Amino acid sequence: MLKLNNLPFFVAAVEQGGFAAAARVLGLPKSTISKRVAELEEELSVRLIHRTSRSFRLTDLGQEFFDRARAVLIEAEAAEQIVRSRQSEPSGIVRVTSSVPTAQIYLAPLLPDLALLYPRLNLQLEVSDRFVDVVQEGFDIAVRSHFQPLPDSDLVQRTVLTEPMILVAAPGYLRDKPALLQPEDLAHHDGLLTGPGKSVWQLHRQNGGHCEVSPIPRMVANESQVLINAAMAGLGVTCLPAGMCQDALLNNQLVQVLPEWNGGMVTTTLLMPHRRGQLPGVRAAVEFIIKCMSVKNQ
Numbered sequence: 001m002l003k004l005n006n007l008p009f010f011v012a013a014v015e016q017g018g019f020a021a022a023a024r025v026l027g028l029p030k031s032t033i034s035k036r037v038a039e040l041e042e043e044l045s046v047r048l049i050h051r052t053s054r055s056f057r058l059t060d061l062g063q064e065f066f067d068r069a070r071a072v073l074i075e076a077e078a079a080e081q082i083v084r085s086r087q088s089e090p091s092g093i094v095r096v097t098s099s100v101p102t103a104q105i106y107l108a109p110l111l112p113d114l115a116l117l118y119p120r121l122n123l124q125l126e127v128s129d130r131f132v133d134v135v136q137e138g139f140d141i142a143v144r145s146h147f148q149p150l151p152d153s154d155l156v157q158r159t160v161l162t163e164p165m166i167l168v169a170a171p172g173y174l175r176d177k178p179a180l181l182q183p184e185d186l187a188h189h190d191g192l193l194t195g196p197g198k199s200v201w202q203l204h205r206q207n208g209g210h211c212e213v214s215p216i217p218r219m220v221a222n223e224s225q226v227l228i229n230a231a232m233a234g235l236g237v238t239c240l241p242a243g244m245c246q247d248a249l250l251n252n253q254l255v256q257v258l259p260e261w262n263g264g265m266v267t268t269t270l271l272m273p274h275r276r277g278q279l280p281g282v283r284a285a286v287e288f289i290i291k292c293m294s295v296k297n298q
Helices: 007-016 019-026 030-044 060-088 100-117 171-175 183-188 224-232 242-250 280-296
Strands: 049-051 056-058 092-098 121-127 141-146 155-169 190-193 201-205 210-213 216-220 237-241 255-257 265-273
Touching (some): 007 030, 007 060, 019 030, 056 060, 100 280, 141 280, 155 171, 183 210, 190 224, 224 242, 237 242
Parallel strands (some): 190 216, 190 237
Antiparallel strands (some): 049 056, 155 255
């Protein structure tokens, strides 16, 4: 069977009108092009090119062979492009881990859209509030919300957003309670707390200032959606990330109180192992998550 390695040299020589021109285009010595074409002719036992010091022209058989050889190279390039495009197309398994509230509020609405956009992705989400060793457990992406900077590690970190912890309550609750005009007024309001030992809220003013307030403990839950539902039911005031309250605020189920004050800033970060973060599927998922979460919280 004919070896195809010499075809590109033959086609280049014919397309460029000579060995010297082909050598310049391919960045090779002229002698290399001439040698490879000669090897092709020897293998075929036929003269493809009439060449002298003054002329370079195809034989009749050489012209027909050139037409077919060029078509072969074009098809080979097309086949290569198909493979490379498939390699770059997001595909394969992408394993994601996140905490419960992050999954419920942020990932649940956008992961179906990600799967529809990239049908060849196989998304696997594990929701857990336990410590997860991203590398050892084989995760591609970890979504983490945190108040303090994450410790240095071998993981790639991509910040998604930074948002304030805001104070919210139901309109009906506020109508029936004393006016809430300054942080000290929270001492006379029911508080929906994240833990038994977290009855003191550290509040920060946007233009500077800090204070500590202690609302009346009304309910304790270490799950954000429970606190949002309790606030919408009119049980009291709670302090949660702005993004988690966004839909309820837009639907007038909650209103923000003391808008010049917040309970600190929370940052959401994506973490990835270096080698996994280079895969097209992981890169596509990361960029999609960052884009969607950033838009949602503008």
